[in-house]
Amino acid sequence: DTEVTQTPKHLVMGMTNKKSLKCEQHMGHRAMYWYKQKAKKPPELMFVYSYEKLSINESVPSRFSPECPNSSLLNLHLHALQPEDSALYLCASSQQGQGFYEQYFGPGTRLTVT
């Protein structure tokens, strides 16, 4: 089973709202990722969690706040977003250890900021 699930599928929020995106995997992976993808562009890495600790933050604005409550769950808390933050947000997971491991992606959350 290589399934990563994400909720919600679609989200519309105003610039003053607070919302959260959720991601879950049950593959026993210990690395989890958030990516942002704008239309007609490749995914861009935002955050990496390794063994539930934040290991990479690609200079993402503080209005995006990641959280990894346990090894299966990954959240992305959103606050005071801008319209240019509208995008497809993708979660991925992989094994973690020495060397590179293949990343498996969820279906994404389509976010629209109004």
Add this chain to the structure above:
Amino acid sequence: GQQLNQSPQSMFIQEGEDVSMNCTSSSIFNTWLWYKQDPGEGPVLLIALYKAGELTSNGRLTAQFGITRKDSFLNISASIPSDVGIYFCAGPLYGANNLFFGTGTRLTVIP
């Protein structure tokens, strides 16, 4: 900055034709991945390559890890309508967890 360039940018082919696309980089990669993404969905891993010169197949798909380690190729044989989508190459850059994606090739299959 670093860019993985994919070509062609887009292609329109007749059902049943073979497809070739490639990915080139100015940096050396030790791993190449190929993903397919349908509209509004997440990328799906197709093939992973770990050794220079490696040739790996997955059904009608065949991918190769270039000898120079700066390029990779993906071929699709006997295309079918469900092959439609965007194909991305990707590789780890600046560390094992930092996956960097190519610019993508958009494939349209005409029945």
